[in-house]
Amino acid sequence: MEALKLEQVVKQYGDKTAVNGISLAVGKGEIYGLLGGNGAGKTTTMRMVLGLIYPDQGKILYNGKNFSTELQHIMGYLPEERGLYPKVKVSDQIIYLARLRGMSASDADESLRYWLDRFEVPEYYNKKIEELSKGNQQKMGFIAAVVHKPQFLILDEAFSGLDPVNVELLKDTVREMRDQGTSILFSTHRMEHVEELCRNITILDRSNTVIQGEIREIKKGYPREEVLLRTAAEISGLESLAGVTGVQRQERGYLLKISEPGAAQRILHHAIGQGEVEHFELKEPTLNQIFIRAVGDSNE
């Protein structure tokens, strides 16, 4: 059974339909990507899953059951905008939040210290949020979302403001929580993070679902339109080959745009005739390209 299931969920604000019949299912121990352009309906969907606002139509089920207030004890939320009070000490507010979700003071304290050690910042225990840098405030927001060991975790732009080392640290943490059975709804505009972490995704555009499914399968539905050719040789005449619509010189080789699959073979034969080919690849589209195409198309 799915840990989290949305069936034809609709949310309206007056005349404005913010979410227009979204259905999706997140497995136990799965990281699910909820994507979409600005104003597409992601935050509204996340807020409904959290029980902060109610759907006008449709159903949201948690392990097959309807929402109940006890669920708030097993949900964690990292909002996009910082949710912690700047003037309050890290320990005071994170322990307070953990206690609201049913943890004892001593368990909350132990869990907070574990996470501060894990992020190699035990000294933040006594610091006020406003004394920390933006990236470190983000880490404290993450700790606030996971301190009570949630079964459902909602992460909205979880890596924003973090340096590359901390992004990796947080990614590892998210994968570890997934492996321990936490179901994670992961929302971001950074498609490369989605490719690394999620198997299934939904892309929303102006309140409608425009793409849904397993990333691997979605990619199969798109033509391969780029060829990467690595070679130290100068290859002349590439732009004149049939089906080649663009040639970009790169540090060591060429990136070509093609309009039909046969062009890839022509490029390879042509290049071999002029020098040694070190690497040849018919590239599958990136999620970023798919996103731009889907959201761009539907905006037309």
Ligand SMILES: Nc1ncnc2c1ncn2[C@@H]1O[C@H](COP(=O)(O)OP(=O)(O)OP(=O)(O)O)[C@@H](O)[C@H]1O
């Ligand atoms: N409280 C509200 N009252 C009226 N309209 C709202 C309210 N909250 C959101 N909306 C509208 O609903 C739509 C979806 O907004 P939402 O915040 O869910 O988008 P989003 O996908 O999270 O966007 P972003 O990526 O920009 O954060 C938008 O058109 C927005 O203006």
